[in-house]
Amino acid sequence: MLYINCPHCGMRSQNEFSYGGDASVKRPELNKEVSDQEWDNFVYNRKSLRGKHLELWQHISGCRQWIKVERDTVTHEIFRTFKADEEVA
Amino acid sequence: MTQAFRIENEGLINRDKKLSFKFNGKTYLGYEGDTLASALLANGVHLVGRSFKYHRPRGFFGAGVDEPYAVVQLYRNGETEPNIKATEQELFEGLEAKSVNCWPSVNFDIGAINNFLKIFLPAGFYYKTFMWPKSFWYRIYEPFIRKAAGLGVASTKHDNERYEHKYEHCDLLIAGSGPSGLAGAYAAAKNGAKVILAEDKPRFGGSLLTSDVNIGNQSGKDWAEGIIAELKTMPNVVVKNRSQIFGYYDHNMLVMSEKVSDHLPSTKKYHPNKRLWYIRAKEVLISSGSIERPIVFGNNDTPGVMLSSAAKEYLKVYGVLVGRKPLVFTNNDSGYETAIEFKKHGVDPVVLDTRKNPESEIIDEAKNLGINIKNSYVVVAAQGYKKVKSADIASISEDKKQLGKIENIQCDCICVSGFWTPTIHLASQSGNKTKFKEGIDAFVPGQSKQNEITLGAANGVFSLDETLKTSFKAGSELSKKITENDNEIAIPNVVEKKSSQYDKFWCVPLPKGKNYKRFLDFQNDVAVSDVEIALREGYRSIEHVKRYTTLGMATDQGKTSNLNGLQLVSEIENKVVPAVGHTTFRPPYTPVSIGAIVGREVGKHSKPTRKSPMHSWHEKNNAVFVDAGIWLRPRYYKRGNENLFEGSKREAKNVRTNVGVCDVTTLGKIDIKGPDAAELLNRVYTNAWLKLPVGKARYGVMLREDGIVMDDGTTTRISENHYHMTTTTAQAANVLSHLEYYLQLVWPELNVNVVSTTEQWAGAAIAGPKSRDLLKKLFPNSDVSNEGLPFMGYIEGDLFGVKARIYRISFSGELAYEVNVESDYGNFMWEKIMEVGEEFNIQPYGTEALSTLRIEMGHVAGSELDGRTIPFDNALEGLVSKKKDFIGKRSLQRSAFIAEDRQRIVGVVPLDKQTSIPEGSHLVKDDKAPLPNPKLGHISASCWSVEYDNPFSLAILKDGKNMIGQKLFAMSPLKNKVIPVEIVSSHYVDPKGERVRS
């Protein structure tokens, strides 16, 4: 079970969180022309990275905030966590 | 029966307390502190079971967790449990156990015929033979294997024992209470660290219980006792025996199974049987010790052949002689330690040492005691069927390839020592990159991945002095990092005898003309010849060899077989062992009871149960309940002998003719506040929301980004910046997360707050032509006329002094209202509605009537919004705005979603107006078409229309728009039904929707 540092609450066990997928995906802006390819990339196409991956988790049994977690998909090591509005450098 | 093999003045058992127990129906005596194994051996019982494949007789091989043979079926307090190791099961008064794998009895076992047929059961036999013909599998092979295989029988009864889970955090978790564990724990505890020390056996001390050493001025055993006693007094230390750490998971989470009650005749009141600990440790110190390795020779599975360390443990801990004429077969000094203990207790052992001329303090002691030692000698084969009677022995050449003349010597047990294998399971599970250590020819932990360190024998260090020094130091340093204390500890003096180098010898060659079975894996009956076959057939990867031969796959997980298997592969392949590599160590280290894993989450506790505030009223009024997600809802209110069909029909009919009331508390409710609330709704729902006036409700549909309908419901504008959203019962949690996702991540600029208020409001739907009359009496001070409270209107009212929210919304398609009050007033509201409604013939209605009402109105619910349909499919395209953008809109342009013959909701009526159509039935054109019959659609929901008094169903049908009036067949192979049907409009009742506006 992963041990995730919620930037709002501190270290919490994985069973308090739910997984939310790739955090690098950006939703196309509303009311903008979007090509089929762009839209497909947004809705369906994911890289399924091996290694360092920036992903979303929601602290559903805690503060209910969506957070960003930088995690290695092979070793499960968690490097850093960010608030939803924090820029990831 | 007397305990003929028990000796005086030795052992840690309590001789003042005799215990009586039964094995295979026969009564024996043992002592408190015995295991089932030690008590049987004290009574001279060596035959405990039959082997897995060949049904060869099985005895005891070890004295603890590594035991591959002595697996029994246990009977305790009216319950039975399979797969219990006799070497781990502590004796209690009245214990009963039986052998497994034998029929009709352990002494006469029909399956033993496999032993004579073993030529037919080589490696991969199951794969090769039982593959063909396929039809034989279920009828012949599978029942045969089922009967022959298995290590006991699981009980089919409900388990009355309780199991609990515990979550714990600590600075330092220590796995194993041998010398390294005790030293590490003591040093860390002295530095004030929060320490958990876990020992799988009942007694603490590990190897110190049996070895002849001194620490300080005490024996090793007394030193261990002193340390444990002191640790137990320290408030920062938890000391646990009978507790096996079986799994090392991510981020230093370890799981431990504590046997709380297995050593007692029955579990004490309020105690669990087992307790599963989830421990998050900052640092882990693995002091799991090592397991003695067997040497492979002919018939090495005969009862009476056992590890020399086990023989020593039976003697030193339990005061039991495993034989009176022991033969010790060793390639290192450990065998001598066992021989010395025998000799000290008046038994004359013979030692066969594969080494030519070893010299050490231990060997000198053995010689001084006059022990008969034969150097450069091996056991070629054990003789005897159900028990060792003698051994064929021979000298062996220096290159270990040639055997001398074979001699037979009498013996009643053969104690084998092939040196020691560090127990690296936990380290390996943690992700540690293990490495092969020359000199001991075994894998030891290497580079750590997590915060873990392995010490002592588990790390391949067999000197007590070095073990204590490194362990005290590690305990100090690890704890210092955490507590910043640095209390110095005097490291005690150690007196131990020095050992000489072990001989890298693990398998005795076969003598000419002999074809003895030489077993590698004792539990799974895998012999040297099986591995040879696998390699001959081209299996190379050790993982493949494992699966093909089943080497190391049984419940003992190859604890004794692993390294010898690797040695064999490396020898045949002409590779060094590290190049062969070892198979993956996976948790659990030992079998764990399913009950312990499940914990308290059984039966009705397997998920939380939510009840509405009106639940007790429903109970009192004969509600028959149904699970709706995690809620319990009334399905119908039973009157007399009514069944579900009759009851729900009555309730639905009463809504259509009079008035009914339904508990709708379970609907998801979300409070939405903020200046941008309307903008959020406008983006989330497919229809327009910016112009909804205060005091009005609107029905909305929300999509996922892929265009599929996610949920529907009504949202009401309570005040300028305040909205009340309802969701379906099932999707409530998902919708909240969905809103939070967009507010926090996608559109953080929107100034809106959302919060779940599902539990804060109790809800009652009042539906039927007389509902307004009832409402007038409930709220005499409010204007609830069609003008004062029109369809989709909202007002606040006073319900006999209680503030209420009144929404004019309808799921049933009738004139209807939904009244909400704060949850605590729910029952009050309900009772008032029933009381005042009496004159209008009010009846409560359950979910079944609710379904009927919505189905005949063509209102969609979860069975249509099933994660596969878009708005068009549900005839909801009128709610899809062309003007504005919203979540999922772009996906609706996908070609499949705009296809001319797109699926769509329709109504379905059986031609005979009699036969109900099973939900899930497929709609087809031709009921006689060859399979697979092309499916045009499926029945999503069925009811008995109370309006027309005939069956009616909804279906999602291909090209549904153009199918109205068509005749099709509804086929349900599950129910074996073929029903001719007509396709009609999904709006079966009141298609113009006049009633809701009346």
Ligand SMILES: [Zn+2]
């Ligand atoms: Zn949090």
